[in-house]
Amino acid sequence: MSGGSFDGKVALVTGGGSGIGRAAARRLAVEGAAVVIADLDGERAAGTAALVREAGGRATAMTADIASEADNRAMFDAAERDYGGIDHAFLNAGTLQPYMPFDEVTTALFDRLMAVNLRGTFLGLQLALARLRPGGACVVTASAAGLIGFSEAAAYATSKHGLVGLVRSAARAFADKGLRVNAVCPGMVLTPMNGREQDDRLVEDLSDPGYRGGLSAQHIAEVALFLMSRRAAGINGQAQLVDSALLSSFPPLAR
Numbered sequence: 371m372s373g374g375s376f377d378g379k380v381a382l383v384t385g386g387g388s389g390i391g392r393a394a395a396r397r398l399a400v401e402g403a404a405v406v407i408a409d410l411d412g413e414r415a416a417g418t419a420a421l422v423r424e425a426g427g428r429a430t431a432m433t434a435d436i437a438s439e440a441d442n443r444a445m446f447d448a449a450e451r452d453y454g455g456i457d458h459a460f461l462n463a464g465t466l467q468p469y470m471p472f473d474e475v476t477t478a479l480f481d482r483l484m485a486v487n488l489r490g491t492f493l494g495l496q497l498a499l500a501r502l503r504p505g506g507a508c509v510v511t512a513s514a515a516g517l518i519g520f521s522e523a524a525a526y527a528t529s530k531h532g533l534v535g536l537v538r539s540a541a542r543a544f545a546d547k548g549l550r551v552n553a554v555c556p557g558m559v560l561t562p563m564n565g566r567e568q569d570d571r572l573v574e575d576l577s578d579p580g581y582r583g584g585l586s587a588q589h590i591a592e593v594a595l596f597l598m599s600r601r602a603a604g605i606n607g608q609a610q611l612v613d614s615a616l617l618s619s620f621p622p623l624a625r
Contacts, residue, residue, distance in 0.1 A: 374401030375599050379506075380453040382406045382445055384436055384494065385463030387414025388568050389561030390511060392421075393591035394460050396572060399427030401595065404453045408434040408445045409463070421570065428453070436463045436490030445494075446501045457506040458598045459498040461491050464511060464529075466563060469522040480525045487529035488536070495540055495551065504548035507598040510537055511590075512553040514613045530555075534609045541607025550606040552597045557613025560584045579614045582622075 381398045385391035387409030395405045399422040407422075409415035412433030419431035430452045434441040449456035464487045467479060491510055498508040515523065516530030537553040544551045560566045572588060579585050593612050596602055611617065 374403075375601070376458070376595075377402030379403045379457040380406070380449050380455055381458040381460065381598070382408065382449055382456060383460045383462060384408045384434070384445065385410075385511070386418050386431075387411045388418075389563055390556070390559060390587045390590045390594075391460070391462045392418045392568070392570070393572065393587035394462065394594050395419075395429070396422055396425070396427075397588070397591050397595055398458075398460075399425065399429060400572070403458070404428040404430075406430045406432065406445060406449045406452070406456075408432050408436075408441075410435055436461075436494060437485045438490075439493055442490070442493040442497055446497045450501070455503050456501050457503050459494065459502065459506075459508045460511075460594055460598065461494040461498070461508065462511040462594075463490065467523050467526045472521065472524045475525050480528075483525040483529045484532075487526070488532040491533055492536055495536060498551070499540065499543055499547065499549070502547075502549050505600075507550040507552070507602070508544070509594045509597045510551070510553045511594075512537070512555045512609060514555050514557045514611060514617055516553070516555055517609065517611065518617055537609065538607045545606055550597075550602070552602075552605055552607065553609040554590060554594050554597065555609050555611045555613070556585065556590045557582075557611075557616040558584045559587060559590055561587050581614065582616050583614045585612065585614060 386407035415431040419429035422429035513530040520527035
């Protein structure tokens, strides 16, 4: 594939085995990038890579746990080994928590959410800062729950609030190296992580999800690609909400 806005670039996508990550990896490849696809589920990562190759793109699949320092290094090493360097990182991997009251959140659950969502992404951000080539960009998947409290998912919301803080705090260091970093904050996305079937369709003309409606993985992927692209060269250290107006106002009143 060639002629796209990422022609000749190399991108890493974590959590690329399904949902938002799979859609982003495939769209990056369509736009000309070689893609390293990392996921805790290596078979799913391989499935995404197969879809990329079937469409004529270049992809490397690997099993990786972002909570591991060694696995984070291995992902960036793979990009450099297989494609000569790395330009973009979509740090999308993360985990949810079961819904429960605040006083039922255990220390073990809280620590696991922090280890994956916050510490794991912090490790990726530090490597992105060190390894991305000038002109590159990093996007982190935070959440609408990173901008507002979530009574039934306190550990998750706290981890995602932390990601927004990390992105804003890292912006200067990235800019000093000719790079950018931003967060995308999805609302309700209809993916396997939220109990929906994997949908591998990519469309040219995205449908309107409607007011406060559920989004497709591609809705989020397209925004992530924009933030990584040179069209967003003036955007750094921001948290872009993509939520079909979910947080724009009080819920609609009953009629």
